[in-house]
Amino acid sequence: MAEALTPYLPQLLWLVPLLPLMAAGVIALLPDGRGNIASKVALGALFVSCLIAIGALICTLAPSAAPVVATAHTWFTYGEEAIKFGVLLDPMSAAMAAMVTIVAFCIFVYSTGYMETEQRFGRFFGFLSLFCGAMLMLVLANSLLLLFMAWELVGLASYLLIGFYFKKPAAAAAAQKAFITTRVGDMAFLIGMIWLYRESGTLLFYDNGAGLLETDALTTLAGATTCGGMAVSAGAALLLLVGAMGKSGQVPLHTWLPDAMEGPTPVSALIHAATMVAAGVFLVARTYPIFDASIDPSGMADGLGTALTAAAWIGGITALYAALVAMAQTDIKRILAYSTVSQLGFMMIALGTGGVAAAMLHLICHAFFKALLFLSAGSVIHGCNDEQDIRKMGGLRKTMPKTFLVYAIGMMALAGFPFFFSGFWSKEAVLHSAQVWQGGIGPFLLAVAAALLTAFYMTRQALMVFFGEPRKPGVGHSHESPKVMLVPLYILAAGAVLLSLIGTPMWQWFEKWMHGESAEFDGGAMFHGHALGLLGISLAIVTVGVGASWMIYRKLPDDSNAPDPMEAKLGGVWGFLVAAMGFDALYEKAIIKPLALFACVVDSIERNILVPLMAALEGGFKMFGRLTGATDDKGINKGFDEVCSGMKHSASSASDAQVGKPQGYLRAIGLGMSVLLILYFWLSA
Numbered sequence: 001m002a003e004a005l006t007p008y009l010p011q012l013l014w015l016v017p018l019l020p021l022m023a024a025g026v027i028a029l030l031p032d033g034r035g036n037i038a039s040k041v042a043l044g045a046l047f048v049s050c051l052i053a054i055g056a057l058i059c060t061l062a063p064s065a066a067p068v069v070a071t072a073h074t075w076f077t078y079g080e081e082a083i084k085f086g087v088l089l090d091p092m093s094a095a096m097a098a099m100v101t102i103v104a105f106c107i108f109v110y111s112t113g114y115m116e117t118e119q120r121f122g123r124f125f126g127f128l129s130l131f132c133g134a135m136l137m138l139v140l141a142n143s144l145l146l147l148f149m150a151w152e153l154v155g156l157a158s159y160l161l162i163g164f165y166f167k168k169p170a171a172a173a174a175a176q177k178a179f180i181t182t183r184v185g186d187m188a189f190l191i192g193m194i195w196l197y198r199e200s201g202t203l204l205f206y207d208n209g210a211g212l213l214e215t216d217a218l219t220t221l222a223g224a225t226t227c228g229g230m231a232v233s234a235g236a237a238l239l240l241l242v243g244a245m246g247k248s249g250q251v252p253l254h255t256w257l258p259d260a261m262e263g264p265t266p267v268s269a270l271i272h273a274a275t276m277v278a279a280g281v282f283l284v285a286r287t288y289p290i291f292d293a294s295i296d297p298s299g300m301a302d303g304l305g306t307a308l309t310a311a312a313w314i315g316g317i318t319a320l321y322a323a324l325v326a327m328a329q330t331d332i333k334r335i336l337a338y339s340t341v342s343q344l345g346f347m348m349i350a351l352g353t354g355g356v357a358a359a360m361l362h363l364i365c366h367a368f369f370k371a372l373l374f375l376s377a378g379s380v381i382h383g384c385n386d387e388q389d390i391r392k393m394g395g396l397r398k399t400m401p402k403t404f405l406v407y408a409i410g411m412m413a414l415a416g417f418p419f420f421f422s423g424f425w426s427k428e429a430v431l432h433s434a435q436v437w438q439g440g441i442g443p444f445l446l447a448v449a450a451a452l453l454t455a456f457y458m459t460r461q462a463l464m465v466f467f468g469e470p471r472k473p474g475v476g477h478s479h480e481s482p483k484v485m486l487v488p489l490y491i492l493a494a495g496a497v498l499l500s501l502i503g504t505p506m507w508q509w510f511e512k513w514m515h516g517e518s519a520e521f522d523g524g525a526m527f528h529g530h531a532l533g534l535l536g537i538s539l540a541i542v543t544v545g546v547g548a549s550w551m552i553y554r555k556l557p558d559d560s561n562a563p564d565p566m567e568a569k570l571g572g573v574w575g576f577l578v579a580a581m582g583f584d585a586l587y588e589k590a591i592i593k594p595l596a597l598f599a600c601v602v603d604s605i606e607r608n609i610l611v612p613l614m615a616a617l618e619g620g621f622k623m624f625g626r627l628t629g630a631t632d633d634k635g636i637n638k639g640f641d642e643v644c645s646g647m648k649h650s651a652s653s654a655s656d657a658q659v660g661k662p663q664g665y666l667r668a669i670g671l672g673m674s675v676l677l678i679l680y681f682w683l684s685a
Contacts, residue, residue: 009059009069012052013087013140016097017150019045021133027126035121039112042125046108046132050101053136057098060091061513070142070206084204088142091514092360096139096282099364100275102495103371104132106488110375111266113484114382124164128270131157135275139282144193144203144212147286151189151247151279155182158276162263174259181256185246185280192239196290199224199232205286213289222293230306233293237307240287241314248280248344251318255583257341261333265378268333269371272340278363281347284311285356292354309439312352316434316446319345321581323453327460327566328577331388332377335461338580339414340370342450346430349443355433357511361503362430365422368495369413375489376407380465382485383478390464392472392560399478404466406489411462413496415455416542422499427451428538429503429511435534448541455545463553471560505531 023045027038071086108128115124134153141147156179163175197203200217202210210216221233244250249257257277261268271277284291291307322341329335343366350359381388383400397404413423431451434444480486502510505522512519552565567574579585 009056009089010071010087013056013069013071013089016049016052016056016101016140017133017136019049019133020129020136024126024129024133027122027129030122032120032122035118035125038122038125039108042129043105043108043112045129046101046105049132049136050098050105053094053097053101056089057094060089060094068206070204070211072142072204072207083145084143084202084207085146086142086204087140088205089140091516092282092285093139095360095364095514096278097136099367100132100135100139103367103492104128104135104270104275106491107266107270107371107375110269110378110485110488111264113482114266114378115264120164124161124264127157127160127164128266131161131270131275135279138279142205144196144205144287147283148189148193151243151283152186154276154279155179155186155247158260158271161267161271162260164263164267168262170259171262174256174262178256178260181253182246185243185253188239188246189243189283192236192243195232195239196221196236199236213287218289218293221290231293233290234305234307237287237291238310240283240290241307241311244280244283244348245314246280247283248277248348249318249341250280250314250344250348251321252583254318254322254341255580255587258334258337258580261331261337265333265374265381268337269374269378272337272370272374277340277344278367281344281351281359281363284348284351285360288351288356291351305439308352308354310352311348312434312437312439312443315345315348315350315352316443316450317345318342319349319450320446320453321345323450323457325577325580327453327457328564328574330391330564332380332390332393332461332465333374333388335390335457336370336373336377339373339454339458342454343370343414345450346427346447349447350430350433353433353437353439353443355429357514358426358429358433360514361510362426365413365426365496365499365503368492368499369410369421369423372406372410372489372492372496373414375485375492376403376410379403379481379485379489380407380478382481385478387472389560390461391562391564393465394468394471394556395466396470396478397466400466400480402480402486403489406486406493407466408462409493409496411458415458415546416451416538418539418542419504420497420500422496422503424538424542425500425503428505428534431538432531432534448537451538452541452545455542456549459546459549460553463549464556467554468556469558471556471558 020042023041026041030038030041069087069089071088072084073086075083075085077083108125111124111128115121118124131154134150134157138147138150138154141150159175159179162178163172165171166175193203196212199221200212202212202217204211205213207214218233221236222231224232226232226235242253246253257272260271263271291311319342322338322345326335326338326342329338343362347359347362347366350356350362380393380396380400380403383396383403384393387393409421413421416424416427418424431444431447434447435441437443501507507519507521509519552569556562556565564574570577576582
C-alpha cells in the first residue's frame with residue numbers, strides 16, 4: 001500500500017485539511033434546519049481526511065523507505081522575492097495528522113448524539129469542520145507563514161466554538177478571553193516570524209537545502225547576533241516560545257484555557273485534547289532546530305540555551321501550578337481543564353530538556369486519554385441532567401457502568417497507572433528527559449510533584465463521581481448515554497491502552513521512528529542504568545497519590561454542601577487554590593482595570609473636550625461659510641452678472657446690425673469706399 005500511495009502523496013496531502021475546510025464552506029450555505037445534512041457532510045469529509053492521513057502515516061513507518069515529502073509552491077512575488085508555501089510529511093506531521101483526524105472523528109460522532117437537540121446543530125458542525133481543517137493545515141504546513149495563517153484560523157474557530165452558547169454570559173466572556181489572551185502570544189509569534197524571514201530570506205521549513213530548518217539558514221541565524229550578544233536564533237526562539245505559551249496555556253498566559261470549558265463538552269474535548277492546545281507544543285517541536293541551533297558540542301549553551309531553559313522552567317511551573325489548582329476544583333470539566341494545563345506543562349518540560357520525541361509521545365497519548373475523559377465527563381453530565389458539580393454526584397458506577405469503565409481507563413492513563421496505560425510510559429519518558437538534563441534538577445522535581453498531585457486529584461474526582469452514594473436528589477436516577485456516544489469512548493479507550501506498546505523502554509519504537517531509525521526489542525532495558533530507579537519513582541508517585549486520595553475521600557459526607565475534607569487540612573490555602581491562586585483577580589487589578597480607567601479617561605476627554613471643541617469648530621466653519629456665501633452672492637456674483645449683462649447688450653446691438661442681406665452689405669461697402677475716396681482726393685489737393 002505504501003509503495004502505491006507514495007507517488008500521489010504531494011497531491012493527497014492537500015486534501016487532508018482542504019476537505020474539512022470545504023465541508024465548513026458547504027455547511028455555511030445550508031439553512032439552520034438542515035442539521036442532519038450538515039453533520040453528514042462534516043463526518044464524510046473528515047472520514048476521507050482520516051483515511052488519507054492514516055495512509056500517509058503508513059508510508060512513513062518503514063525507516064529505510066520513509067518518504068519526507070516537502071512541496072514548495074509560489075504564492076506570489078514582489079520584485080525578485082517569492083513567497084512560497086507547501087505541505088510537509090515527516091514522522092512528526094504524519095503522527096499529528098493521524099491523531100487529529102482519529103480523535104476529531106470520534107468527537108464528531110459523539111457530537112451527533114450529545115448535540116442533537118441543539119437548534120444550531122448544523123452550524124456547530126460547520127464550526128467543528130473549520131476548526132479541524134485549520135488544525136490539519138497547521139500540522140502539515142511546510143511554511144512558517146502557512147502555519148501562522150492556520151494558527152490564526154484555529155484561534156477564530158475556537159472563538160466561535162467556545163462562545164457557541166453566546167447567549168450565556170459566561171460562554172461569551174470565555175470566548176473573548178481566549179481570543180484576546182492568545183493574541184498576546186500570537187503577536188510575539190508574528191514578530192519572531194518576520195525576524196526569521198529578514199535574517200534567512202525564507203519561511204519554508206525544507207526547500208532542497210535552502211529551508212529555514214536546514215543547515216545553511218540555521219548557521220546564518222546562529223551566527224548573527226542582536227543586542228547583548230544574543231544569537232538571532234535565540235531571540236527568535238524566545239518569541240516563538242511566547243507564541244506557544246499563549247496557545248498551549250502556559251503560565252502566565254494560561255487563564256483562558258480553564259474558562260474554555262464553558263463551550264459544549266465536545267468542544268472542550270477537541271480544544272483540550274487533540275487540537276488547539278497542542279498547537280503550541282507542536283510549534284516548538286517543529287521549529288526545535290532553531291531552538292537547538294546555538295548549542296555547541298560541549299553542551300555549554302549561549303543565548304539560545306536561555307530559550308530552552310525558559311521552556312523547561314515554564315513547563316515545570318505550569319505543571320505544578322495547574323495540578324495544585326485542579327485538586328481544589330469542584331466542576332468536573334474544570335478539573336480536567338486544569339489537568340490539561342498541567343499536562344501541557346509536562347510536554348514543555350520535555351521540549352526544554354531536549355526530549356522532542358518524549359514531548360510528542362505524551363502529546364499524542366494525552367490526546368486520546370484526555371479526549372476520553374472529557375467525553376466521559378460529558379456522558380456523566382448528560383446522564384445527570386446537566387449537573388457538573390462533583391460534590392452533588394456519587395454512586396454513578398452503578399447507574400452508568402459503561403461510562404465508568406471508559407472513564408476509569410482514561411483516569412488511570414492520566415494518573416500514570418503502570419504498566420498497561422499509555423500515560424504511564426509517556427510521562428516516564430518526560431521524567432527521563434528532565435532527569436538527565438544538564439541544566440539542573442529543578443524541572444524534574446517540579447514534574448515529580450505535579451505527577452503525584454495528578455494521581456491525587458484524579459482519584460479524588462473518580463471517588464466523588466462514581467463511588468459512594470448520590471449526594472443530590474435525582475443523581476441516583478441518572479441514565480447511561482446512547483450508543484452513538486459510547487462507541488467513540490470505546491475507540492479512545494482502546495487508543496489510551498494500545499499506545500502503551502510504542503513507548504516502553506523495552507521497545508522505544510516511537511522515539512526511534514521520530515528520528516528515522518529502527519527500534520529493537522530489549523527486554524532488559526528497564527533494568528539498565530537509572531531506568532530502574534526512575535521506574536521506582538514513578539510507581540511511588542502513583543502509589544502515594546492514589547493512596548493519599550483514597551484515605552481522604554473514601555468516606556464522603558452525604559451533604560453535598562459539606563466542606564471538602566482537604567479544606568480543613570489546608571485552611572486558607574484551600575481558598576487560594578479554589579481561586580486559582582488569584583491570577584484572574586491579579587489581571588483584573590493590574591491590567592483590565594487600568595485599561596478600563598484609561599478608556600474612561602479617553603472617553604471623558606472625548607465627550608467633555610474634543611466633542612465641544614469640534615462643535616465650536618463646526619460652528620465657526622459654518623459662520624465663515626455663510627459670510628463667504630453672502631460676499632459671493634451680493635458682491636462677486638452681482639458684479640459678474642452686471643458685466644455679463646453689458647456684454648450681452650452690446651452683443652445684441654451688434655447683432656441687430658447683422659441683418660443677413662448681401663445687398664445692404666454691398667451698399668454699405670460702396671458708401672464707405674465713396675467716403676474714403678472723397679477724403680483721399682480732398683486731402684491730396
